[in-house]
Amino acid sequence: MRKNIEIQFEDNSIMPKYRQIIGAIQLKINAGELKKGDQLPSLNHWCKQYGLSQDTVLMAYNDLKSKGVISSQVGKGYFVQNENSDYQHKVLLVFDRLTAYKEELYDSFKEALKKDGSEQIFFHHNNPKMFQTIIESSVGVYSEYVIMPADFTGANQLIAKLPLNKVYILDQGRKQYKNSYPYVCQDFERDIYRILKKNVLLVGKYHRMVLVIRHLKSHYKEIATGFRDYCKQHPIDFEVVSEIKSFEIRQNDVFVVVDDRDLEFLVRYSIDKQMVLGNDLGIISYNETPLKGIVASGITTITTDFSQMGKSMAEMILNYQNLKIDNPFIINLRNSF
Secondary structure (H helix, E strand, O other): OEOOOOOOOOOOOOOOHHHHHHHHHHHHHHOOOOOOOOEOOOHHHHHHHHOOOHHHHHHHHHHHHHOOOEEEEOOOEEEEOOOOOOOOEEEEEEEOOOOHHHHHHHHHHHHHHOOOEEEEEEEOOOOHHHHHHHHHOOOOOOOEEEEOOOOOOOHHHHHOOOOHHHEEEEEOOHHHHOOOOOEEEOOHHHHHHHHHHHOHHHHOOOOEEEEEOOOOOHHHHHHHHHHHHHHHHOOOEEEEEOOOOOOOOOOOEEEEEOOHHHHHHHHHHHHHOOOOEOOOEEEEEEOOOHHHHOHHHOOEEEEEOHHHHHHHHHHHHHOOOOOEEEOOEEEEOOOOO
């Protein structure tokens, strides 16, 4: 049954009329006069009864829709979807994939947002079709859009379909999107350079540094650039390789590995060859996980602070800020280095 909403518009108010419509609907919901499933007045009803334009009413309805308070059904109209109208934010999270460390990011974001918003998460797995489907089906549905960009041509054009002032970039894409959107991202090139420079004496124990990185797409290319810059400016023999199994490993090599499959290979190799990690062979692994603190008496990790990343992004949204934040990057020193 369609519910009528009486409202006394204040023509001299500094509050726009669409905001007055939002306020009236929220008051009705909070008072229990509108309940989940109730149908709202049509656009034509508002226009005829109050002399409003359809654009004004649509702005109000789209705002409530983006926050999950109301929903629309084609050919039927608008309906109350959520009786909790106090949420200010309904956020879409688009991740590339879920890993242990990105789960930490998600949990941190969710915890920081929970008092004033809700979130929905999707994964694109760097699949162009999946990314396109997620983006195009989400336009106008959410109050904010937090995107881990996909690594394929045309991804930026898809992101541009979302409301410009509602998009935030997360984790990756700092260089590509820094002039277009606020972000909380890793500075991959600077991070690897700075962390190695900070630990130059430990690096100096070894004769050669080897970066094992399976491809040089997207942010991986930035890691390789920062790694090469360090090795050239703080002279040490170095290699950048994509395949560790066919690489000739020498005593007094130190490896920086991005993929955990390469970490597993090196740990097994050290055991087979009876090489002592942190002495005969060094390993630095990207991204902290609980097991790395235990495996082989402790694997040294270099990692962004994923918990802080989630918190910073949530706080930016809650405070209506448009910032560009380079997330903290840290090293956890253990026996492997």
